[in-house]
Amino acid sequence: MSRWRPFRSELPPGRRRLLGIAAFLLPLLVWSLFSYVPWLWHPMIKVTEPAGVTWLRVDQLVPREDFAKLVEERRAADLAIPEGKRANPIFFQPPHAVARALYTAFTTKPVLRGDKWLHESLATSIKTIFWGFTISSLIGVPLGILCGAFASASRLTEPFVDFVRYMPAPAFGALMVAIFGIHLEPKIAIIVIGTFFQQVLVVANTVRRVDAGLLEAAATLGAKRRHLVLRVLLPASLPDLYNDLRILLGWAWTYLVVAEVVGVSSGITFFINQQAKYRNFDNVYAAIILIGIIGFTTDQVLGWLGRRLFAWKNPRPSRFRAFFGRLFAGREVLLFPDRPHRPAGGL
Amino acid sequence: MRFLRSALAALTATGLAASALLAAPLRVAYSDWPGWTALAIADQKGWWKEAGVDVQLLWFEYGPSMEAFTAGQVDAVTVTNGDGLVTAAGGAKNVAIMLTDYSNGNDMIVARPGINSIADLKGRKVGIEIGFVTHLLLLNGLQKAGLTEADVELVPTPTNQTPQVLASRQVDAIGAWQPNSGEALKAVPGSKAIYTSANQPGLIYDAVVVTPQSLATRRADWVKFISVWDRVVAHLANPDTREDGIRIMAARAGVDPKEYAAFLDGTRFLTLAEGHKIMSSTEEGFGSLAGSSRIADAFSVKNGVYATPQDIPSSFDASLVAEVLKKE
Amino acid sequence: MSSVANSSSASSLPDYRAQSPAVAARFARLRERPVVLELEHLGRRFVGDSGPVEALRDISFRVHRREFVCVIGPSGCGKSTLIRMLAGLDEPSSGRVLLDGRPVSGPGPDRGMVFQGYTLFPWLTVLKNVLFGLQMQGRSGASAEAEARQWLELVGLAKFADHYPNQLSGGMRQRVAIARALAPNPRVLLMDEPFGALDAQTRAQMQTHLLEIWRNVDVTILFITHDLDEAILLADRILVLKAHPGEIHEVIEVPVPRPRSFAQQQSPEFQATRRRLDELIHPAAAAPAEPLPIIRLTQAGDDVE
Numbered sequence: 014m015s016r017w018r019p020f021r022s023e024l025p026p027g028r029r030r031l032l033g034i035a036a037f038l039l040p041l042l043v044w045s046l047f048s049y050v051p052w053l054w055h056p057m058i059k060v061t062e063p064a065g066v067t068w069l070r071v072d073q074l075v076p077r078e079d080f081a082k083l084v085e086e087r088r089a090a091d092l093a094i095p096e097g098k099r100a101n102p103i104f105f106q107p108p109h110a111v112a113r114a115l116y117t118a119f120t121t122k123p124v125l126r127g128d129k130w131l132h133e134s135l136a137t138s139i140k141t142i143f144w145g146f147t148i149s150s151l152i153g154v155p156l157g158i159l160c161g162a163f164a165s166a167s168r169l170t171e172p173f174v175d176f177v178r179y180m181p182a183p184a185f186g187a188l189m190v191a192i193f194g195i196h197l198e199p200k201i202a203i204i205v206i207g208t209f210f211q212q213v214l215v216v217a218n219t220v221r222r223v224d225a226g227l228l229e230a231a232a233t234l235g236a237k238r239r240h241l242v243l244r245v246l247l248p249a250s251l252p253d254l255y256n257d258l259r260i261l262l263g264w265a266w267t268y269l270v271v272a273e274v275v276g277v278s279s280g281i282t283f284f285i286n287q288q289a290k291y292r293n294f295d296n297v298y299a300a301i302i303l304i305g306i307i308g309f310t311t312d313q314v315l316g317w318l319g320r321r322l323f324a325w326k327n328p329r330p331s332r333f334r335a336f337f338g339r340l341f342a343g344r345e346v347l348l349f350p351d352r353p354h355r356p357a358g359g360l
Numbered sequence: 361m362r363f364l365r366s367a368l369a370a371l372t373a374t375g376l377a378a379s380a381l382l383a384a385p386l387r388v389a390y391s392d393w394p395g396w397t398a399l400a401i402a403d404q405k406g407w408w409k410e411a412g413v414d415v416q417l418l419w420f421e422y423g424p425s426m427e428a429f430t431a432g433q434v435d436a437v438t439v440t441n442g443d444g445l446v447t448a449a450g451g452a453k454n455v456a457i458m459l460t461d462y463s464n465g466n467d468m469i470v471a472r473p474g475i476n477s478i479a480d481l482k483g484r485k486v487g488i489e490i491g492f493v494t495h496l497l498l499l500n501g502l503q504k505a506g507l508t509e510a511d512v513e514l515v516p517t518p519t520n521q522t523p524q525v526l527a528s529r530q531v532d533a534i535g536a537w538q539p540n541s542g543e544a545l546k547a548v549p550g551s552k553a554i555y556t557s558a559n560q561p562g563l564i565y566d567a568v569v570v571t572p573q574s575l576a577t578r579r580a581d582w583v584k585f586i587s588v589w590d591r592v593v594a595h596l597a598n599p600d601t602r603e604d605g606i607r608i609m610a611a612r613a614g615v616d617p618k619e620y621a622a623f624l625d626g627t628r629f630l631t632l633a634e635g636h637k638i639m640s641s642t643e644e645g646f647g648s649l650a651g652s653s654r655i656a657d658a659f660s661v662k663n664g665v666y667a668t669p670q671d672i673p674s675s676f677d678a679s680l681v682a683e684v685l686k687k688e
Numbered sequence: 689m690s691s692v693a694n695s696s697s698a699s700s701l702p703d704y705r706a707q708s709p710a711v712a713a714r715f716a717r718l719r720e721r722p723v724v725l726e727l728e729h730l731g732r733r734f735v736g737d738s739g740p741v742e743a744l745r746d747i748s749f750r751v752h753r754r755e756f757v758c759v760i761g762p763s764g765c766g767k768s769t770l771i772r773m774l775a776g777l778d779e780p781s782s783g784r785v786l787l788d789g790r791p792v793s794g795p796g797p798d799r800g801m802v803f804q805g806y807t808l809f810p811w812l813t814v815l816k817n818v819l820f821g822l823q824m825q826g827r828s829g830a831s832a833e834a835e836a837r838q839w840l841e842l843v844g845l846a847k848f849a850d851h852y853p854n855q856l857s858g859g860m861r862q863r864v865a866i867a868r869a870l871a872p873n874p875r876v877l878l879m880d881e882p883f884g885a886l887d888a889q890t891r892a893q894m895q896t897h898l899l900e901i902w903r904n905v906d907v908t909i910l911f912i913t914h915d916l917d918e919a920i921l922l923a924d925r926i927l928v929l930k931a932h933p934g935e936i937h938e939v940i941e942v943p944v945p946r947p948r949s950f951a952q953q954q955s956p957e958f959q960a961t962r963r964r965l966d967e968l969i970h971p972a973a974a975a976p977a978e979p980l981p982i983i984r985l986t987q988a989g990d991d992v993e
Contacts (some may be wrong), residue, residue, distance in 0.1 A: 191433070224807070227809060233878075286421075
């Protein structure tokens with residue numbers, strides 16, 4: 014199949030899994046090559062012997078050209094020659110350093126009484142995201158559905174929402190502190206502001222994309238306005254709404270970075286900011302990767318859940334359903350010489 | 361959820377008698393500066409509890425700490441004397457009740473190799489955050505070298521980006537405080553701090569400022585708050601306990617103690633007695649808080665940080681420190 | 689469809705209006721039945737990009753109880769607009785529609801509709817799709833479900849009650865759609881080219897199915913198609929429209945006796961009706977298509993004809 018039609022064809026499951034793993038291993042390989050192969054990149058010199066140069070210190074990083082120039086000058090002046098080995102800039106940390114940072118971050122007991130373990134900081138961050146996203150969704154999704162369903166609701170809401178959407182959520186930081194205090198509440202509020210307005214527009218658009226034919230069919234079956242919204246628009250758009258929310262949840266993580274410096278500093282992204290200030294980039298990458306893992310895992314779980322929740326939409330049914338599908342397909346041929354499972358794309 | 365809890369707390373608070381209200385902890389917002397992370401020592405050692413006052417230290421970024429103070433969400437905040445005036449001009453009147461330290465080298469003008477003094481900056485580009493203390497530091501240095509602001513070209517640069525900007529060679533020098541100034545020195549080999557706050561002691565005082573309201577209603581508690589400060593300074597001065605103190609401060613900042621120790625050298629801690637002398641002196645110039653604040657005030661007005669000069673005498677109150685000293 | 693072939697055999701065919709006594713008697717009985725659906729001077733204008741467009745003009749027509757009427761016409765004659773107005777999904781610009789003598793406005797369960805694109809609710813099982821109309825009438829519980837199952841039985845899909853629409857073939861989906869439209873007991877079943885997307889074999893089966901259903905259910909059917917043979921096979925009367933604007937061209941009483949079967953396609957009545965429809969839909973007067981200016985791209989002697 015894929016040989017003569019290389020585009021958009023389904024891969025066999027084994028190959029799919031293999032490529033999925035390679036998708037992670039490949040960047041790791043590139044990262045490792047640049048970290049451990051000394052002649053790849055490594056644009057700095059890490060000083061091992063200052064040889065009396067006043068401004069050089071052991072372990073200081075110097076650009077290669079500058080170091081070469083210095084060596085030349087010293088040689089010309091017949092002075093001791095400083096030594097060093099090739100190294101990467103401070104912001105480029107090798108995998109093992111990041112892995113070590115990740116491990117230490119989790120295993121180091123907080124030094125100060127009342128301070129949090131890393132996993133507790135993470136829990137705070139996740140709690141912030143959770144409440145921010147939940148509050149936003151509780152208002153944003155119903156409002157978006159109304160806007161998608163009724164033109165009047167859309168006109169009354171969307172121009173203003175569109176207007177506020179362009180206001181950067183971080184700009185509301187001081188105001189949120191004034192209203193909600195300094196703890197978790199203003200952070201949650203920032204996430205709500207960052208998510209809500211996008212959410213209304215995205216949800217409204219998704220609801221508007223529902224096939225008008227379904228609404229017409231329902232109307233000819235006697236469905237009234239309320240039923241059209243609750244029994245047709247809502248279930249028809251639910252799988253897409255679910256995916257919208259998955260994407261918006263990803264955005265909420267972006268707002269967490271600004272939310273966590275509002276009010277009392279806390280959570281995983283504050284950790285990133287603080288470590289970046291002191292240029293502890295191994296810690297920075299460890300935390301970023303951690304967020305990546307959390308986000309990716311959440312999304313995979315939600316995706317898996319979505320495929321089960323909306324099985325009717327899934328073109329590849331679960332193994333269980335596929336088995337029965339085949340069973341019935343076989344009987345169908347006996348009972349009705351219809352062509353089973355004709356692709357609906359022909360319409 | 362916390363909303364519910366805080367709503368309940370507010371209800372309870374209004375419902376209860378004033379005595380219950382007084383029992384609430386003093387909420388102090390602090391941020392990453394050696395003079396202020398030192399407060400964590402008192403907290404961790406339980407010295408405030410010993411002194412009979414309940415203090416809640418709240419860890420912030422510097423900017424958001426002032427926002428929280430302006431919003432009335434905390435009773436006190438740690439700021440430079442100049443920023444105390446900025447906060448007051450922004451509507452949040454405040455009173456400095458003690459000085460923690462003055463910057464003694466942590467604020468720097470860092471120049472690329474080949475530039476060895478402030479005088480060499482004539483006609484050069486300097487990356488600086490306009491209206492901030494490093495700007496004031498630069499002007500002070502230029503003045504001493506017989507130059508003015510007009511003799512250099514200022515390139516507005518956020519302080520946390522100054523290391524990269526200096527490394528990119530777009531400017532000849534930058535102004536920054538720690539840890540950015542140290543990073544700039546590391547980022548550009550051969551670069552040099554040509555002028556620092558150590559050259560002008562008293563240019564930047566660091567203080568604990570409180571709301572006038574809290575000062576009026578809970579003065580006795582604030583006196584207790586101050587009373588532990590000399591123990592903190594002594595803890596850091598004593599070679600036997602210094603390491604323990606730095607460990608606590610570094611942990612608060614989230615960095616390695618060895619790394620953090622370097623910043624202490626650029627910070628001149630002030631005992632209560634030293635602080636009191638500076639607060640009560642009426643001399644002009646950087647030797648007194650009033651003199652330093654007047655210079656900072658004029659600078660802020662000139663650079664459009666705020667429009668009207670602030671009332672300096674009401675911006676601090678040396679009497680609390682005096683009370684502690686008298687008891688001793 | 690070659691018009692030459694038609695004209696050569698024309699002389700041997702009877703007049704399409706000639707009816708056998710049995711057929712004539714049937715039409716007489718049919719006309720006695722009460723009028724279910726009445727179209728009164730129905731017209732529809734749209735505002736197009738280049739000014740107003742008249743899609744339908746002055747359509748007046750009556751459909752009797754349990755009659756099977758097909759509507760055919762060239763593309764652009766407004767067939768779909770017509771059926772959408774009958775369903776209440778579109779508002780007429782002039783004239784009105786009467787159902788059992790009462791004017792209708794808006795869609796309602798008294799006029800069931802089957803769409804070309806199935807429009808089954810993909811999130812509901814086959815049974816729940818059929819149940820939908822009943823629930824809209826406020827019915828629920830075991831009796832409603834039993835009734836829905838009966839409708840599925842009628843279209844031969846009882847075994848697929850718990851399947852989702854996307855597990856079914858096109859023909860099966862359309863059978864569900866018919867069951868769903870019939871479940872609320874409509875007076876009229878409106879069908880908008882329902883078999884247009886099906887392959888020839890499935891389509892033939894569906895036509896047989898539909899006739900079977902129609903025989904067993906008290907319902908009047910108005911069926912739109914562009915397939916002339918389908919119209920003759922199914923209809924009592926065929927409403928032929930012409931385009932620009934859409935107007936009634938002719939109403940043909942199909943002389944082919946009932947019950948119908950595919951074998952009748954060779955009968956003289958069928959052929960005569962077929963020829964008449966051809967004349968109406970593809971008029972011979974129209975200029976013959978110009979031969980394409982084709983350059984020979986094969987080698988000389990390499991001929992396929």
